[in-house]
Amino acid sequence: xxxxxxxxxxxxxxxxxxxxxxxxxxxxxxxxxxxxxxxxxxxxxxxxxxxxxxxxxxxxxxxxxxxxxxxxxxxxxxxxxxxxxxxxxxxxxxxxxxxxxxxxxxxxxxxxxxxxxxxxxxxxxxxxxxxxxxxxxxxxxxxxxxxxxxxxxxxxxxxxxxxxxxxxxxxxxxxxxxxxxxxxxxxxxxxxxxxxxxxxxxxxxxxxxxxxxxxxxxxxxxxxxxxxxxxxxxxxxxxxxxxxxxxxxxxxxxxxxxxxxxxxxxxxxxxxxxxxxxxxxxxxxxxxxxxxxxxxxxxxxxxxxxxxxxxxxxx
Amino acid sequence: xxxxxxxxxxxxxxxxxxxxxxxxxxxxxxxxxxxxxxxxxxxxxxxxxxxxxxxxxxxxxxxxxxxxxxxxxxxxxxxxxxxxxxxxxxxxxxxxxxxxxxxxxxxxxxxxxxxxxxxxxxxxxxxxxxxxxxxxxxxxxxxxxxxxxxxxxxxxxxxxxxxxxxxxxxxxxxxxxxxxxxxxxxxxxxxxxxxxxxxxxxxxxxxxxxxxxxxxxxxxxxxx
Numbered sequence: 001x002x003x004x005x006x007x008x009x010x011x012x013x014x015x016x017x018x019x020x021x022x023x024x025x026x027x028x029x030x031x032x033x034x035x036x037x038x039x040x041x042x043x044x045x046x047x048x049x050x051x052x053x054x055x056x057x058x059x060x061x062x063x064x065x066x067x068x069x070x071x072x073x074x075x076x077x078x079x080x081x082x083x084x085x086x087x088x089x090x091x092x093x094x095x096x097x098x099x100x101x102x103x104x105x106x107x108x109x110x111x112x113x114x115x116x117x118x119x120x121x122x123x124x125x126x127x128x129x130x131x132x133x134x135x136x137x138x139x140x141x142x143x144x145x146x147x148x149x150x151x152x153x154x155x156x157x158x159x160x161x162x163x164x165x166x167x168x169x170x171x172x173x174x175x176x177x178x179x180x181x182x183x184x185x186x187x188x189x190x191x192x193x194x195x196x197x198x199x200x201x202x203x204x205x206x207x208x209x210x211x212x213x214x215x216x217x218x219x220x221x222x223x224x225x226x227x228x229x230x231x232x233x234x235x236x237x238x239x240x241x242x243x244x245x246x247x248x249x250x251x252x253x254x255x256x257x258x259x260x261x262x263x264x265x266x267x268x269x270x271x272x273x274x275x276x277x278x279x280x281x282x283x284x285x286x287x288x289x290x291x292x293x294x295x296x297x298x299x300x301x302x303x304x305x306x307x308x309x310x311x312x313x314x315x
Numbered sequence: 316x317x318x319x320x321x322x323x324x325x326x327x328x329x330x331x332x333x334x335x336x337x338x339x340x341x342x343x344x345x346x347x348x349x350x351x352x353x354x355x356x357x358x359x360x361x362x363x364x365x366x367x368x369x370x371x372x373x374x375x376x377x378x379x380x381x382x383x384x385x386x387x388x389x390x391x392x393x394x395x396x397x398x399x400x401x402x403x404x405x406x407x408x409x410x411x412x413x414x415x416x417x418x419x420x421x422x423x424x425x426x427x428x429x430x431x432x433x434x435x436x437x438x439x440x441x442x443x444x445x446x447x448x449x450x451x452x453x454x455x456x457x458x459x460x461x462x463x464x465x466x467x468x469x470x471x472x473x474x475x476x477x478x479x480x481x482x483x484x485x486x487x488x489x490x491x492x493x494x495x496x497x498x499x500x501x502x503x504x505x506x507x508x509x510x511x512x513x514x515x516x517x518x519x520x521x522x523x524x525x526x527x528x529x530x531x532x533x534x535x536x537x538x539x
Contacts, residue, residue, distance in 0.1 A: 018454035021491045022479060029486040046494045049452035049501055057403050059425050059434075060441045062329040063347035065510040072504060102347065109331075109347065116507035122500055175405035185409055212369050216402030219370075221460045222437050223400060229373045230402070263467050296486050299475040301468060 002182045007139065007147035012042035013082040014141075015073075015096070017089035018050045019251035026296020027088055027251060030284035031141050033294045037155060037287045038148045043082040048073050053091035057217040063102070068113045070099035074132050075125040083132060086139040088280065090170030090250040093140045097177055101134040103127050135180055140173050142190050142249045142279050143182055149197035156286045158311055160200040166243040166274075167191035167202070168234075168257070170250035171212050186210070191247050191279050198286045200245075208237035213253040220256070231256050232264050235272055245307065246276050254278060259301045275307045276300070291315050328513050332426045339385045339392070339427075346423045354414035358382050364407035364417045376400035378407050378417035385420055393428040399437060435521040442521075445514050449502040452493030 014035070020027045028044075035042050052069050055061035073096070077083050087093040103110050110127055117125040132138075145152065169188035178185040187209075192202045214231030216223070235257075238246055248254055258276040265271055277285075281295045291297045291313060297304045305315050327333045331347040340355050364378040365371045371378065376397040384392040392398070401421045408416040428434045440459040447455040456464070465473070475482055480490060493501065505511060 021453065021483075021488075025479075025483050025486050025488050028488060032487075046489070047497045049493045049497060050448065050454040052448065052454065054454045054456070055441070055444050055448065058438075058441050058444070059422070059429065060438060060444055060514075062332050062426075062510070062513060064329065064331050065505060065508050065513075067347075068504050068508045069501065072500060105351070106347075113508070116504055120500070120503035120507055122503065125500075171404040171406065175409040178409045210406065212402050212404035212406065214369070214402075216369075216404065218437065219400070219402050221463055223374075224463070226370065226373045226400065230369045233372070259464070259468050259472060262469055293485060296482070299471060299482060301471050303471075 002135070002143070002180060004147050004182060006136075007143050007182075008084045009039070009144065009147065010041040011082050011084045012040055012086045012139075012144065013048070013077045013080065013084065014042045014044050015051075015085050015087040015092055016044065016048055017087065017092055017251055018054065019255065020088050024251050024254055024278065024296065024299070026294070026299065027254075027278045027280050030278065030289060030295050031088060031280040033284045033289045034145065034280055034287055038151055040144060040148075042086070043080055045076055045080060045082075047076045051092045051095040053089070053095040054217065056095060057091065059218070064109065064112060066095065067099045067102055067109060068116055070096055071103060071113045071117075071127045072122075072125050074100065074103075074127060078131060079124070083137055084139060085132075085137055086141055086144060088141050088251065088278075090140065090172035091252065093138065094172040094176040097134050097138045097180075100132050100138065104130050104132075104134060140249065142173070142194070145194050145279060145283055146182060146190050149194055152194065152283055152286060153197040153199075155288075156198045157288045158198070158286055158313070160195070160198050160286070160311065163200050163245055163311060164243045165195050165200045165202045165245045165247060166206055166209075166238055166241050167195065168209075168213060168246060168248040168253055170248065170253055173249065191249060194279060194283065195247060198282075203241050203243060206237050206241035206243075208234050211237070213248075213256040214260075215252045215256040227256075228260065228264055228267065231260055232268050232270075235261065235264060236270075238274060239272055243274050246274055247279050247282050248276065249279050251278070261302050275302050275304045277304070285313070326430050328430050328516060329426070333423060333430055338388045339390065339424075340388070342427070343385060343420050343423050346426075348422045348426070349419040350416060352414060353416055353419060354411070355382065355386065355420060357413035358386060358415045359413060361412065363410045363412060364415075367406045367410045369402050369404060369406070370400040374400045378421070381424070382415065382417055382420060385424065393424055393431060393433060398424050398428065399434060429517065432520045432524050435517065435524055438517065439521045442514060442518055445505070445510060449505050450498065451491070452498055452501045453491055
């Protein structure tokens with residue numbers, strides 16, 4: 001089990017995410033804004049590729065291909081001296097951790113991947129056993145922020161005391177490697193703790209708190225009806241909890257909630273009075289970030305203007 | 316294992332994802348897609364997986380029964396349409412008291428189905444994904460799926476998509492994609508590891524399936 005006191009704030013490779021980049025880029029700008037304010041030493045590298053997680057969970061990528069691509073990204077981290085790989089997406093987190101464990105424990109996999117590097121004259125990418133540790137070198141942004149709650153609380157500029165908040169923790173953060181998350185995987189509280197440090201009124205438990213967002217990788221597309229039924233169940237549970245703001249930690253969940261909330265309102269003939277944001281957007285906002293130029297709220301499908309005005313932020 | 320089953324299982328698109336073994340349970344345990352310690356042999360059919368499964372809540376997918384069929388070496392499980400309903404949310408993986416992982420098992424079962432040309436109608440829209448990944452080093456949502464998003468989403472999303480580069484620039488972010496040298500590396504790595512060969516075989520199988528279905532006058536593309 002990870003401990004908060006062991007979460008690093010130096011040598012962070014902020015691992016870019018495909019879905020953040022093209023669906024919610026405000027998550028990345030909010031993360032770097034918050035890291036700058038909190039004195040986190042990080043690097044964003046143009047050499048890093050995607051983790052292949054979407055392809056892997058679409059059943060297209062095989063494990064060896066995903067592992068080889070991951071090993072190349074691990075070399076990017078090592079070459080730059082930023083070896084604490086920290087992700088904005090929960091699937092990047094799970095994929096990177098799993099492939100690192102595989103490279104460390106399976107000599108045949110390591111040898112196959114290294115032979116490919118050698119044959120392509122990319123010897124500098126060679127993965128040496130245990131050159132990264134699957135526990136000590138992999139983090140999600142939410143963990144870095146959690147380790148900084150005291151500072152976040154002190155630097156907070158907004159009165160969130162009458163904002164009723166619920167959280168959704170991403171499945172691939174706390175269910176894949178459930179014995180290596182901060183807290184109890186049956187009742188995750190990382191985002192709750194950060195929101196509380198800013199004075200928000202957080203509902204720690206609601207009926208379907210641990211239910212998936214409903215994206216389900218290919219489910220959103222090949223089983224759209226079921227995907228929306230799951231998301232509808234989740235939104236109904238949030239509605240019953242009477243919340244105003246839902247905070248999450250993964251761009252795929254954010255698509256499912258923010259983009260599909262208006263779709264569900266239409267197709268299920270219902271109405272929801274809550275807005276959505278990522279925990280990095282929440283922290284950046286608390287630390288004084290511009291809601292448009294840093295958080296990128298203007299591209300959300302569920303408009304945040306009314307909510308922001310209510311808490312005293314002009315947009 | 317029967318001779319018939321051995322014949323059926325000769326083809327594998329990846330000896331690592333679906334190694335050829337005497338039983339389905341052995342294939343599951345040896346697959347690189349599953350944990351080394353996966354407790355499929357310890358499954359006591361308690362149903363905690365099904366009780367907590369979002370797909371079981373809304374469809375006829377039943378992870379407990381899928382595990383039972385795998386344990387009983389029932390190869391027909393690869394033809395069960397319900398295997399394509401799993402969300403890969405890993406709730407069953409978390410809840411199982413015997414360290415089994417139905418979601419990992421289903422990943423292997425789907426790969427075994429793909430080996431037999433089953434489910435390729437669902438996968439062929441993804442074939443552009445691998446090529447786009449090699450080109451930019453970035454995952455790309457397939458065009459057909461983007462089409463669904465275009466139909467579903469509001470004007471805010473459309474406007475944002477039409478102005479992605481300028482929105483990113485206003486947020487202080489550069490263009491999307493890996494540096495040029497990195498792209499060459501990714502292509503070489505995917506070629507060396509056999510990704511493109513595997514994808515080519517899948518494409519050929521998908522085409523053969525389509526032709527067979529045309530001859531029968533049927534339709535294979537059942538998207539819903």
